[in-house]
Amino acid sequence: MEKETKAYRAHCLVLAFPSQGHINPMFEFAKRLEHKRVKVTLVTTSFFSKTIHKEACSMALETISDGYDEGGRQQAESIAVYWERFRQVGSQTLSELVERLSSSGCPVDCIVYDAFLPWPLDIAKKFGLVGAVFFTQSCVVNSIYYHVHKGELKLPLSEPEIFLPGLPPLEPQDMPSFIYDWGSYPGGLDMLVNQFANIDKADWVLLNTFYELEQEVVDWMTKIWPLRTIGPTLPSMFLDKRLEDDDAYGFSIFKPNTDACMKWLNGRPKGSVVYVSFGSMAVLEVEQMQELAWGLRMSNSSFLWVVRASEETKLPEKFIEETSEKGLVVHWCPQLEVLSHEAVGCFLTHCGWNSTLEALSLGVPMASATMDRPRHECKVYYGFLEDGTEGSG
Structure with a gap:
């Protein structure tokens, strides 16, 4: 010793x-x-x-x-x-x-x-x-x-x-x-x-x-x-590639759908996908979730949307099935790998600081998902979320 x-x-x-x-x-x-x-x-x-x-x-x-x-x-x-x-x-x-x-x-x-x-x-x-x-x-x-x-x-x-x-x-x-x-x-x-x-x-x-x-x-x-x-x-x-084995954070409270995400992205044209993720903490009202779903459905872009299992019931009925040709909904994904993929052209984010730094470092344009306050604000709590799930800040 x-x-x-x-x-x-x-x-x-x-x-x-x-x-x-x-x-x-x-x-x-x-x-x-x-x-x-x-x-x-x-x-x-x-x-x-x-x-x-x-x-x-x-x-x-x-x-x-x-x-x-x-x-x-x-x-x-x-x-x-x-x-x-x-x-x-x-x-x-x-x-x-x-x-x-x-x-x-x-x-x-x-x-x-x-x-x-x-x-x-x-x-x-x-x-x-x-x-x-x-x-x-x-x-x-x-x-x-x-x-x-x-x-x-x-x-x-x-x-x-x-x-x-x-x-x-x-x-x-x-x-x-x-x-x-x-x-x-x-x-x-x-x-x-x-x-x-x-x-x-x-x-x-x-x-x-x-x-x-x-x-x-x-x-x-x-x-x-x-x-x-x-x-x-x-x-x-x-980032700087000084640590050759450092290609992932190493710890996750969710199991990412790595293979499904990357396989799906590989089949999409360069810059054609809107990546949507509000992190492990933000909680949207049912109305907000459904409006966002309809916006993605009616857009001209493909989308990869991270929806935690605790939030999935807020999606419109049959939304996942009816948008399967243009969109992929997963419970969690390897965000760094997704943001660095050439198919991703935009990141719709809750602007959490980790996500912001990742997108800035990888050169991905961001759009904020913050709603008009106070009535349409994504409800975020440090420590305890409205649905009782754990968040990350």
Whole structure:
């Protein structure tokens, strides 16, 4: 074990919030650390580890408890109860993990933790470790929530324009829905604002973005925190090709229809397909789902539409059968492979940050699926969705 320890520059725990949209970018960052000869141990919750499909990966995986090992967030009576239980039990089990790894001969030097979970920084400081917070959202969105946290952006919004450092003038409807539609997402806004509860104590602030994309706001944030932009965190073979075996994220809470999707796309002309996906979290009303279905049916384009199993009953009757010649509906797909396929000419997206970075990196034009607010807004909740399914942020 001593020789193994010396072979690495450091040992880093990477703790991701237990959802698809958070583990993907943090796992990719972890792969880059390993490439630099840093020993990495990926950490997630016991329940989440049972639900993910893990592809070939040599990285060490450890688990902690969120207090709901048999059912995860769905087992908790409310989002507020879940967050508090996760903080209490997670702090205890993360401390036990750090102690166990330290006594094993390969002690931990650093904890990189998801901003959704600010308490791991307290654990890092308790053991004298470096603590680095990892934000999976855009720098602009982080800046908005930070100003709410500081009390410099008053809620509910009352002014016709909002002026924040490093950002152009914004109207209320430009704000995240947690702010614009204030009070409609109980517990959600508190969790997002609490990302900044102890950020001033972090040794590093890491953001999944790149400087040229958000230059002005990054410059402003760099003045107050030891900040680094480390994105876009895509598998290397879709970006810079420095890691030859890195051609997929490696973890998925859904089993993708890879063969069916790629075979179908291979039979379509270049740039002819509209790819439609709202991620693992957005929940549409039945009326919205059916209007979108009719729009795709009447369009002149072929379409590949990702509809989660929990959402499929909202489709018009016999829609899948009647559009089978021009469209393919799947429960999940390998999004990076789809976006990089020459048949895809447009991405109709909910504008989740991972999807946005993927499309930007692969040069795919995007159309936003955001509906007019508040009546026709896609309903998105961090942690708990209206139908009880798990989302990813």
